Amino acid sequence: xxxxxxxxxxxxxxxxxxxxxxxxxxxxxxxxxxxxxxxxxxxxxxxxxxxxxxxxxxxxxxxxxxxxxxxxxxxxxxxxxxxxxxxxxxxxxxxxxxxxxxxxx
Numbered sequence: 001x002x003x004x005x006x007x008x009x010x011x012x013x014x015x016x017x018x019x020x021x022x023x024x025x026x027x028x029x030x031x032x033x034x035x036x037x038x039x040x041x042x043x044x045x046x047x048x049x050x051x052x053x054x055x056x057x058x059x060x061x062x063x064x065x066x067x068x069x070x071x072x073x074x075x076x077x078x079x080x081x082x083x084x085x086x087x088x089x090x091x092x093x094x095x096x097x098x099x100x101x102x103x104x105x
Contacts, residue, residue, distance in 0.1 A: 005022070005023060005024070007020050007021060007022040007027065007055055007058050007059075008020070008021045008022075009021075009058065009059055009062035009063070011063075011066060013034070015029075016031055016032055016033065016034070017029045017030060017031045017032060018030050018032070018059060018062065018063040018066070020046075020055050020058060020059040020062075022050055022053065022055055026047070027046060027047050027049075027050040027055050028044070028045050028046035028047055028050065028055055028056065028059055029044070029045060029059070030043070030044040030045075030059055030060060030063055030078065030080075030081065031043045031044075031078075032063070034072075037071075037072065037073060038072055038073040038074070038075055039067050039070075039072045039073075039074055039075070040074075040075040040077055041060075041063070041074065041075070041076050041077060041078045041081040042077050042078055043078050044056060044059070044060065044078050044080040044081060046059075056080060056084075057084060060080070060081055060084045061084075061088075063081075064081075064085075064091050064094060067094060068094060072094075073094065073095070073096050073099075074091075074094040074095050075095070075099065075103075076095060076103055076105075077103075082103055082104070082105065085105060086104075086105055092105060
């Protein structure tokens with residue numbers, strides 16, 4: 001596949017993570033803990049070979065969109081997720097208002 005191929009994000013509930021593939025290869029993931037009404041993002045990694053291509057942001061956007069679709073509150077324990085939300089205020093509403101200060105949001 002060429003580098004112009006759109007990255008693909010999939011939820012792997014068995015592994016408790018969203019994964020992103022680029023150029024047909026695993027490029028990164030964000031781990032989560034799912035509860036009935038919330039999802040806590042714990043850790044995000046992008047393979048160094050794929051850094052600088054915006055894949056981390058694409059991964060987090062897709063994961064947060066999935067949380068929104070499922071009506072889940074987001075708990076961004078992962079610093080990357082927290083930082084991404086702080087730069088994209090249209091996702092701030094996913095973090096419960098009473099938890100935002102604790103996440104410095």
